[in-house]
């Protein structure tokens with residue numbers, strides 16, 4: 001199985017150091033990395049010519065190992081290295097490479113393997129290296145990034161040089177945070193980890209694995225399969241969308257608590273009058289969803305207060321996230337609450353809870369640590385921070401960038417919470433189901449179409 005740990009540079013260096021202390025040399029690790037990467041590249045390249053760009057550090061060292069491995073396999077290989085290697089291990093790799101090297105220029109129509117900088121990149125790329133990256137950007141051919149793209153800071157995804165679009169990115173030894181951070185994650189093409197036998201730490205963020213979802217028990221009963229109440233508010237459309245997706249996410253019973261007339265609501269949706277303290281305190285409720293279409297006036301604040309008082313497992317989305325503050329959650333068992341903010345809502349929540357952090361990762365992690373609530377930070381990149389740690393996800397379809405898909409997500413999350421009872425598991429499952437529903441819904445779908453493809457998305461996880 002491919003490693004799922006997502007590491008910082010310090011954690012990566014520590015894992016490599018531990019392997020070296022246990023008797024594996026850096027040269028052995030570099031050979032494993034280079035040979036492992038060369039196997040992938042050989043498959044992609046077939047008989048095509050390969051050009052390897054080598055930098056001055058150990059990422060460049062990997063490049064010489066890759067170059068020699070491909071040369072031995074019969075590919076015509078050319079190395080471009082503006083500078084001689086600066087580390088002992090990279091010098092060993094350079095000496096073991098028996099092919100051509102030039103200091104500048106980029107041959108045309110190659111399979112390009114970018115080993116200029118790996119996780120050691122810590123400052124702006126300038127001069128000859130920047131020029132080489134610009135040439136690579138403009139070149140036509142299959143492009144492979146080794147470990148990370150050479151103009152990207154591994155911990156943050158910050159861009160430190162000319163952007164290049166890659167077809168394949170081979171992470172060496174383990175994932176880095178940049179691999180799942182926008183915007184650079186969208187430039188990496190297909191991503192794979194080359195396992196070099198490191199013992200990776202368990203208590204670090206992970207890449208989420210596809211969930212397994214169970215069909216209802218043979219003797220299932222609608223109330224035991226999860227009863228979800230969706231609290232409606234000022235705007236009728238959003239909670240209805242959430243209900244449409246919730247009904248298709250495996251819960252036994254979905255109720256919309258609304259005073260609007262919903263002439264377009266499906267017959268199978270139970271609509272009851274607007275939420276009150278009494279209706280929300282129904283012991284049979286497995287979960288509550290508050291936020292989509294709620295509004296931000298006093299009535300909305302009251303509805304949110306009643307939902308929080310009920311103390312059931314709860315998903316808070318949209319307007320509920322704008323109304324939420326420490327006074328409202330005081331006395332709540334926050335372990336039962338899941339938040340589903342997009343970037344603007346996350347910033348607003350951090351302000352309300354006095355959290356001073358700027359990256360999405362730091363904000364999500366700190367908001368969970370500070371409040372005990374589980375935080376699903378949405379967007380093209382997704383971060384889930386909860387009691388089981390932090391999870392990263394692969395990207396979903398960019399067609400999701402259309403109004404109402406967040407309401408659909410909230411419905412899925414709340415229904416999975418009604419079924420599972422655990423907030424973090426429910427949110428993790430919901431991300432996968434949402435992405436799969438988007439894939440099934442085809443191009444240019446609307447939120448309604450997305451909601452109606454949710455039940456078929458479950459097939460992929462049964």
Ligand SMILES: NC(=O)C1=CN([C@@H]2O[C@H](COP(=O)(O)OP(=O)(O)OC[C@H]3O[C@@H](n4cnc5c(N)ncnc54)[C@H](OP(=O)(O)O)[C@@H]3O)[C@@H](O)[C@H]2O)[C@@H](O)CC1
Nearest residue numbers: 016029030056057058059117118119120121123124125147
């Ligand atoms: N350790 C291990 O066991 C294994 C490590 N492995 C591999 O090592 C990689 C990390 O290697 P690394 O630490 O040598 O750093 P790397 O990414 O090559 O870059 C640093 C070099 O670039 C230079 N430099 C930096 N920024 C610059 C700039 N803007 N412009 C110009 N120069 C700049 C910097 O120079 P300096 O800062 O000293 O001037 C230094 O020379 C990792 O990603 C993986 O591929 C694998 O083989 C598995 C085993």
Ligand SMILES: Nc1ncnc2c1ncn2[C@@H]1O[C@H](COP(=O)(O)OP(=O)(O)O)[C@@H](O)[C@H]1O
Nearest residue numbers: 342378379380397398400401403404405406407
């Ligand atoms: N470019 C994108 N690529 C992948 N997923 C996206 C993209 N843009 C938005 N999404 C997803 O679509 C949903 C949008 O939610 P949200 O911003 O709350 O929208 P709305 O309020 O209109 O429903 C989120 O689940 C988000 O992760």
Ligand SMILES: [K+]
Nearest residue numbers: 114117146148
């Ligand atoms: K690289």
